[in-house]
Amino acid sequence: MRLLVAPDYTALSEAAAELVxxxxxxxxxxxxxxxxxxxxxxxxxxxxRRYRAEHLDxxxxxxxxxxxxxxxxxxxxxxxxxxxxxxxxxxxxxxxxNQHIPxxxxxxxxxxxxxxxxxxxxxxxxxxxxxxxxxANGHIAFNEPGSPLDSRTRAVDLSPETIANAGRSxxxxxxxxxxxxxxxxxxILEARRILLLASGAHKADAVRRALDGPVAESAPASALQLxxxxxxxxxxxxxxx
Ligand code: F6R
Numbered sequence: 259m260r261l262l263v264a265p266d267y268t269a270l271s272e273a274a275a276e277l278v279x280x281x282x283x284x285x286x287x288x289x290x291x292x293x294x295x296x297x298x299x300x301x302x303x304x305x306x307r308r309y310r311a312e313h314l315d316x317x318x319x320x321x322x323x324x325x326x327x328x329x330x331x332x333x334x335x336x337x338x339x340x341x342x343x344x345x346x347x348x349x350x351x352x353x354x355x356n357q358h359i360p361x362x363x364x365x366x367x368x369x370x371x372x373x374x375x376x377x378x379x380x381x382x383x384x385x386x387x388x389x390x391x392x393x394a395n396g397h398i399a400f401n402e403p404g405s406p407l408d409s410r411t412r413a414v415d416l417s418p419e420t421i422a423n424a425g426r427s428x429x430x431x432x433x434x435x436x437x438x439x440x441x442x443x444x445x446i447l448e449a450r451r452i453l454l455l456a457s458g459a460h461k462a463d464a465v466r467r468a469l470d471g472p473v474a475e476s477a478p479a480s481a482l483q484l485x486x487x488x489x490x491x492x493x494x495x496x497x498x499x
Pocket of ligand 1: 292293296324325390391392393397398400
């Protein structure tokens with residue numbers, strides 16, 4: 259794994275956008291794996307800003323998001339569908355038909371949806387560059403500690419810590435999701451390149467375990483050590499002492 263340390267969150271966001279745009283330049287029909295959450299917001303902002311300023315073309319780009327809450331409708335303000343529209347898709351020219359996010363709508367047959375999602379990634383020829391964040395508990399996508407390293411896209415229970423984090427942005431606390439659809443650890447490792455982003459001192463322990471700890475199901479992001487082409491891009495706070 260290659261470790262890049264940016265001085266702060268702004269520099270991390272710019273560097274992440276630069277890596278994505280370099281990949282786009284090399285392959286205009288790039289397929290991206292995309293995260294949500296706090297960490298990539300600066301990267302999406304930088305991408306949108308540069309898309310406008312540099313008249314970039316995303317028209318051949320295809321995207322697969324890492325995860326989506328289960329039991330949350332697509333139009334719900336806290337769904338990852340809404341997040342992606344607001345932060346990125348509404349501002350660049352990626353055709354809607356090229357945008358993929360698992361459907362976690364109430365009543366969905368999650369097993370069928372997960373199978374369809376895996377097939378869509380496969381039929382698309384796989385993911386060129388997958389960008390991920392990391393949970394303070396070491397999760398990657400929503401592969402919580404204990405997730406099998408050979409796991410595929412599936413419905414999972416969220417950990418109490420992840421539910422508490424999600425709850426901060428849900429106005430209606432009774433609607434906070436307890437389950438999600440997530441790409442599995444093995445599905446993530448099939449991406450040709452992976453960029454892991456982490457910002458803030460609260461991520462330092464998880465980053466250390468991902469980088470230096472043993473590869474273990476108790477620290478799902480440590481599975482990235484098994485992949486030949488991973489960049490871990492962190493700010494100084496997340497790098498820790
Ligand atoms: C979100 C995802 C999660 C987050 C992680 C970090 O799509 O897959 O694994 O990347 O929970 O979240 P933030 O960036 O909010 O700290």
